[in-house]
Amino acid sequence: MDRLAAEAIGVLRANDRGTWTRPSPRLYPHQWSWDAAFVAIGWAHFAPERALAELRSLFRGQWADGMVPQIVFDGSVALGAYEPRHRTWATAGLCPPGVATSGICQPPVHAIALHRIRAIAAARCDGTVAAVEAAIAELYPRLASWHRWLHTARDPDGSGLVTVFHPWESGLDNSPRWDEALAAVAVDENAAGPRPDLVHVADPAQRPTDDEYRRYHTLVRSLVDLGYDPSAAHRAHPFRLADVLFTAVLAAADDALADLAVVAGRPDAVDGHRVDADLARRGLDACWHPDRCACLDRDLVADRWVRADTVAGFAPLIAGCDRDRREALAARLAGPSFAGAPGLRWAVPPSTAVDDPAFDPCSYWRGPTWPVITWLLWWALDRDGCHGLAEALRTSAVAQLRAGGCAEYAHPITGEPLGSTAQSWTAAVALDWLDAGTAEERTTAARAADGT
Ligand code: 2M8
Numbered sequence: 250m251d252r253l254a255a256e257a258i259g260v261l262r263a264n265d266r267g268t269w270t271r272p273s274p275r276l277y278p279h280q281w282s283w284d285a286a287f288v289a290i291g292w293a294h295f296a297p298e299r300a301l302a303e304l305r306s307l308f309r310g311q312w313a314d315g316m317v318p319q320i321v322f323d324g325s326v327a328l329g330a331y332e333p334r335h336r337t338w339a340t341a342g343l344c345p346p347g348v349a350t351s352g353i354c355q356p357p358v359h360a361i362a363l364h365r366i367r368a369i370a371a372a373r374c375d376g377t378v379a380a381v382e383a384a385i386a387e388l389y390p391r392l393a394s395w396h397r398w399l400h401t402a403r404d405p406d407g408s409g410l411v412t413v414f415h416p417w418e419s420g421l422d423n424s425p426r427w428d429e430a431l432a433a434v435a436v437d438e439n440a441a442g443p444r445p446d447l448v449h450v451a452d453p454a455q456r457p458t459d460d461e462y463r464r465y466h467t468l469v470r471s472l473v474d475l476g477y478d479p480s481a482a483h484r485a486h487p488f489r490l491a492d493v494l495f496t497a498v499l500a501a502a503d504d505a506l507a508d509l510a511v512v513a514g515r516p517d518a519v520d521g522h523r524v525d526a527d528l529a530r531r532g533l534d535a536c537w538h539p540d541r542c543a544c545l546d547r548d549l550v551a552d553r554w555v556r557a558d559t560v561a562g563f564a565p566l567i568a569g570c571d572r573d574r575r576e577a578l579a580a581r582l583a584g585p586s587f588a589g590a591p592g593l594r595w596a597v598p599p600s601t602a603v604d605d606p607a608f609d610p611c612s613y614w615r616g617p618t619w620p621v622i623t624w625l626l627w628w629a630l631d632r633d634g635c636h637g638l639a640e641a642l643r644t645s646a647v648a649q650l651r652a653g654g655c656a657e658y659a660h661p662i663t664g665e666p667l668g669s670t671a672q673s674w675t676a677a678v679a680l681d682w683l684d685a686g687t688a689e690e691r692t693t694a695a696r697a698a699d700g701t
Contacts, residue, residue, distance in 0.1 A: 253651050254683050260655045260676035261291055265299075266323065269306040273657065273669035276449040278330050280307060280321040283420055284674045286358035287621055291677025293366040294684055297377040300366050301384040304359060308391045310350040312343055315398030317359070318350035319417060332442045333466065339473045352469075352477045353418045356498040357399060360392050361628075364505035367512070369684070382512050389513035392506055393522075399499055400525055402479035409532025410491040411499055412549060414482050415468045419492050422465075423457040424600065424614040425557035425607035427490070430548050431464045434487045440466035454611055455667050490555070491547040493536050497564035500529035501629065504569070530568050537565065537574070542581050558586065558602035560622050567629045579638050582626065588642065594664030595649040597623045597642060603661070610660050617658035617667055620646055624678040631685075640689060643682050650679045 264271040269280040270288045277284075285307040292300035310321035322335040335349040344350040363385060370378040403411045413419050416427040441463050447453045457465070468488050475481040483489065503526035510518040536544045538554070543562030546555040566578045583589045586602040593599070597618045601608045609615040623646045630639035653659055655675040657668030 251683060253647070253679055257291065257655055257676035257679040257683075258295060260671045261288065261673055263671060264673045268302040269321070270303060270673045272674065273449075273672050275330075276446055276657075276669045278326045279323050280310075282307060282317055282319050282321075282355040283358045286362035287624070287674035287677045289362050289677075290365050290369070291673070291680045293369045294680040297366070297370055297373075298380060301381065304363065304388060305384070307359075308388060310344060310348045311391055311395065312345070312350075314402065315394035315396075316354055316402070317357070317395045318344070319353050319355045320351040322349040322351075324349060329443065330445060332445055333469060337442065337466075337469060340477070343477060352472055353415050354399075355418060355420050356495045357395060357502045358498055358625075359395070360502040360505040360509060361498075363388065363392070364508055365628075365681075367509075372688075385509050386513045389506075389509055389515060392509065393515075393518065396499065396503060396506060396522070396525065400528070404532075405480070405483060407528070408491070408535070409496065409528040409530070410493070410536070410547070411495045411529075412483065413490050413492045413495060414472060414486050414488055415465070416461075416488075417465065419490075419495055421494065421559070421561065421600065421614040423461055423612065424559055424561070425605065426546055426555050426559055426561060427488075428557070428607065429555070430488055430490055430550065431461065433551065434464050434467055436463050437467040437470055438463075440470045442466050450668055452611070456613060487550060489549040491532075491536070491549055492561075493533055493544040493546050493564040494561040494567070496529050496532055497544075497566075497568035498625070500526045500533070500568035503529065526569075530565075530570065533565055533568055533570075542577050557607060558605040560587070560598055560600050560626075563598075563626060566633075567625055569629070569633060575633060575635065579630065579635055583638055583641070588645070590661070593661050595659075595661075596645040597649060597661075598626065599661040600658075610662050611667065613658065613668070616661060618649070618661050619658045620650065620675045620678050624681065627682075643685060643689075647679070647682050647686065650675070650682075655679060 271278055272281050272284040285303050289300040289303040292303060310318050328334055338352045340350055340352045367381045370381040399411055416422045446456055450456055471486055503522045507519045507522035533544050538545055544564040548555055563578055563582055565574050582598060586604050587598040588596045590603040599616050599618050600614050601616045607615060623642055627639050627642045653666035655672055656666030656670050657672040659666055
């Protein structure tokens, strides 16, 4: 077996908790929402039933209003192993009985994952597709209510854009995108907590700062005080950002959900999902800045654009957009601020543009390259026929993983693996890329045999 494939399978197996997967052995000991979606794609390549269990397990934590929480806590993990712990979130009475969750969400990659898991199963030709389709029928209503919640509770004005109430909701926690909005939050000094995360990385500089954590805790406390009521939060919460990357994932996931609706025996629901996807894309259009060739988030508290130059600017590529915009964005992605930056170890995009003043190659979401983000861009480019750039990204990403293993993120210039060294979602995308590479090689070989 390919050495990277064996390593990736080993990471997933080592992080396996039976029906769900820890994002990493020590740093993240519970189940995370968007990690679970990526991880399920990884499992689908060698254990399809286990892939479905991952998603079922996550959706056990879905709230009655449709929200899929960022974390489903494992009650057997030592208190204090991860902070903030469940009790800090004060979600009892909101989570389903018997399940402990946080009170915020993360980008909705789940329908995209289920769609891909079906494609993986179909390509295996071993009959597993029937089990996947049964799971689609079972999970479809939950996915539909999750998307409905995002399009209403997080977009009450019908702008098409999703509002996030915490940097953790974006998934790109300490991205410079959030700096100004976070700096404006009045810190609640009683809201601080311990930092067990710092002992699980080689250098604390790879993690968010204590000041950022004080603000993260302050925002949690604010949401608790507001009773997690979205209307109250839209009025009074001090951190409200229209997040273009989250919105783009939702648009792409709405399209995937439209296809899943057919499989689930709900063809009547298809048009509604397509309408939702188009609305989200229109929301992104309103955030498009041609002079920057990027989509910008909107700070709804300060009523201004967020000017940091980050991978989030490529949101239209993920959502789907017209050809001119796609080509402009693809050129920028491959260009000197991102994957084509001089001196990069691998030609994959850093999380923040190398020429942005906030670029920091070591610090978490402020510069390192993240395989899952490269995967989203690769997947979208491939979906929309940009096979050349997609394949170039995939090849560079696989080379990076072969050299550095399944680390959480990597230093874009030295290539040094950073963060957790055995990150589940990195292992998952490695497996998906290796499989896509085999398919690509088969197509190339077939074309060569045909003389085409
Ligand atoms: C990171 O975020 C968590 C909080 O959600 C943390 O730092 O403790 C982010 O990279 C996030 O996107 C990811 O889902 C999570 C688990 O991998 O870790």
